[in-house]
Amino acid sequence: MSESKVLSVEDLQTSEAKWVKLKKCTWRDPDGKERPWEFATRPTRGSGGVDAVAILAILRSESNAFPPSTIIIEQFRPPVERYVVELPAGLIDEGESAEGAAIRELEEETGFKASSVIQTSPLLVCDPGMTNANMKLVTVDVPFPEKLEMPAQKLEPGEYITARIVELSKLAAEFKGLSSIGFVVDARLSHMASGFELAERLRQAKP
Amino acid sequence: MSESKVLSVEDLQTSEAKWVKLKKCTWRDPDGKERPWEFATRPTRGSGGVDAVAILAILRSESNAFPPSTIIIEQFRPPVERYVVELPAGLIDEGESAEGAAIRELEEETGFKASSVIQTSPLLVCDPGMTNANMKLVTVDVPFPEKLEMPAQKLEPGEYITARIVELSKLAAEFKGLSSIGFVVDARLSHMASGFELAERLRQAKP
Numbered sequence: 001m002s003e004s005k006v007l008s009v010e011d012l013q014t015s016e017a018k019w020v021k022l023k024k025c026t027w028r029d030p031d032g033k034e035r036p037w038e039f040a041t042r043p044t045r046g047s048g049g050v051d052a053v054a055i056l057a058i059l060r061s062e063s064n065a066f067p068p069s070t071i072i073i074e075q076f077r078p079p080v081e082r083y084v085v086e087l088p089a090g091l092i093d094e095g096e097s098a099e100g101a102a103i104r105e106l107e108e109e110t111g112f113k114a115s116s117v118i119q120t121s122p123l124l125v126c127d128p129g130m131t132n133a134n135m136k137l138v139t140v141d142v143p144f145p146e147k148l149e150m151p152a153q154k155l156e157p158g159e160y161i162t163a164r165i166v167e168l169s170k171l172a173a174e175f176k177g178l179s180s181i182g183f184v185v186d187a188r189l190s191h192m193a194s195g196f197e198l199a200e201r202l203r204q205a206k207p
Numbered sequence: 208m209s210e211s212k213v214l215s216v217e218d219l220q221t222s223e224a225k226w227v228k229l230k231k232c233t234w235r236d237p238d239g240k241e242r243p244w245e246f247a248t249r250p251t252r253g254s255g256g257v258d259a260v261a262i263l264a265i266l267r268s269e270s271n272a273f274p275p276s277t278i279i280i281e282q283f284r285p286p287v288e289r290y291v292v293e294l295p296a297g298l299i300d301e302g303e304s305a306e307g308a309a310i311r312e313l314e315e316e317t318g319f320k321a322s323s324v325i326q327t328s329p330l331l332v333c334d335p336g337m338t339n340a341n342m343k344l345v346t347v348d349v350p351f352p353e354k355l356e357m358p359a360q361k362l363e364p365g366e367y368i369t370a371r372i373v374e375l376s377k378l379a380a381e382f383k384g385l386s387s388i389g390f391v392v393d394a395r396l397s398h399m400a401s402g403f404e405l406a407e408r409l410r411q412a413k414p
Contacts, residue, residue, distance in 0.1 A: 002235070002237060002239060003237070004234060004235060004236055004237055005234060005235050006232050006233070006234045007232075007233045007234060007235055007241065008232060008233045009230050009231070009232040010230065010231055010232075011221050011222075011228065011229070011230060011231075012221060012229040012230055012231040012245060013220050013221050013222065013229070014218050014219060014220050014221060014229060015218075015220065017229055017231075017245050018245065019245045020229060020245050020246060020247055020337055021218065021229075022218070022219040022220070022221060022224055022227060022228075022229055022247070023216050023217065023218060023219055023286075024216070024217055024218075024219040024224075025213050025214075025215060025216040025217075025285050025286075026213070026214045026215045027211060027212060027213045027214060027283070027285040028209070028211060028212050028214055029211055029283075029365065029367060030209060030210070030211055030283075030367050032209060034214065035365070037285035037286065038219060038224050038225065038226045038227050039227060039285070039286035040227055040229070040247035040337065040338065041286075042337065056401070056405075068409050076234070076236075076237075077332070077335035077336060078232050078234040078244035078246070079230075079232075079244065079246035079248075079335055079336070079337070079338060079339040080332045080335045080339050080341065082332075082335075084332055084335045086335075121397060121401070122382070122383065122386035122387075122391070122392065123386070123391055124391065124392055124393065124394035124397050125284070125287045125289075125291055125391050125392075125393060125394060126333065126334045126337075126394050127333045127334050127338065127340055128284035128286055128287045128289075128291045128293075128391075128393060129284060129286070130227055130247065130249065130286070130333075130338060130340055131247065131286060131334065131337060131338060132286040132287050133334055133337055134287065134391075135394055137394070137397065137398065137401060139401075158236065158242070160236060160237050168405065168406075168409065169406075175329070176329065179329035179330070180329075184329070184330055184331065184332050184335075184341075185329065185331055185332075186331065186332060186335060187331035187332060187333050187342055187344070187395050188394050188395050188398040189398065190328060190331050190344065191344065191395040191396065191398040191399040191402070192398040192399065192401055192402035192405075193402060194263070194328070194344060194346075194399055194402065195398070195399035195400060195401065195402025195403035195404075195405075195406070196402035196403065196405060196406045197402075197406075198263075198375065198399075198402075198403060199375075199376075199402070199403045199404075199406035199407055199410075200406055202275050202375065203406075203410065
């Protein structure tokens with residue numbers, strides 16, 4: 001296995017693209033003025049209206065054998081030419097629910113089987129000034145009677161994903177370390193770690 | 208002032224686009240196989256290499272007059288045809304630092320002047336399967352000797368932004384309410400609230 005690498009980049013016309021398209025809309029602002037806006041879209045969105053899910057798996061010991069943890073993945077992402085640290089995630093298949101896609105993708109990318117869905121977020125938008133991409137975050141419960149064991153992944157051909165277990169309270173520190181050695185972290189996952197860290201900092205600062 | 212609305216949407220060719228472009232790269236996978244990948248990019252990125260900043264403003268009372276809070280914004284986003292709840296954010300001007308852009312955008316969009324920068328995140332990627340968009344999250348300190356007062360915004364012409372103060376510990380509940388009345392929440396901000404909520408839930412569940 002060798003290092004993944006981008007060899008060349010060229011302009012692509014919308015008429016030749018299969019996975020992402022450019023659109024231009026005309027919108028009316030609150031003063032009644034008509035304005036243009038350019039953005040990118042995925043032509044793959046199914047009738048459910050949601051492009052993708054990300055999965056926050058709560059790995060939890062029923063016997064307090066280990067602290068609450070989660071699983072993150074690392075994969076080479078050609079658009080940014082870097083190995084990116086992300087939550088497990090994937091596009092929703094036609095006719096599939098967000099929860100169904102979450103359980104399927106978690107097992108494919110990490111091998112873990114969720115025992116139940118804790119909560120599903122409302123619809124979220126990923127970068128709404130630039131694209132119409134949307135998603136839901138599905139939080140699932142992965143309980144362990146005893147110690148934590150890493151199952152085998154079930155990757156499809158052409159998927160190269162490394163899965164890593166991290167304690168929730170150490171995510172933010174982990175990301176600082178990974179960033180310093182050349183990885184880049186997905187903004188959504190990083191914001192989650194920032195929120196977790198902030199709650200702990202404010203609690204410690206309380207008089 | 209009337210409701211913002213998208214009037215029409217059409218295909219856009221990369222050669223005619225100004226704010227977003229499509230690219231196609233060839234990358235080499237770990238098995239040595241060459242593969243294509245399509246993605247969108249912003250042609251506006253400056254020499255600093257970072258497209259944008261988001262600002263997490265910690266609004267904090269020096270006399271314990273109010274709980275730690277932050278400021279979020281609401282604006283119509285044509286790509287998703289909805290009013291979106293986000294952190295204050297903006298593109299970085301050529302020659303500007305992430306911290307400089309954060310302090311400037313916070314004041315423009317909300318009126319608040321940061322007294323200092325608490326931390327700047329490493330480089331983050333926004334949606335790395337679909338675009339090469341990147342950003343930094345800048346956390347700033349906005350202290351108040353006494354009670355919290357909402358300053359006047361300094362919006363540019365064509366900017367229609369509503370700013371709202373929310374207690375940090377109530378963000379997740381606030382988003383559930385806003386989603387139920389037709390707003391959509393930015394995934395990064397929502398993940399931050401999820402991380403905050405998760406830390407508090409785990410603390411309460413501790414034996």
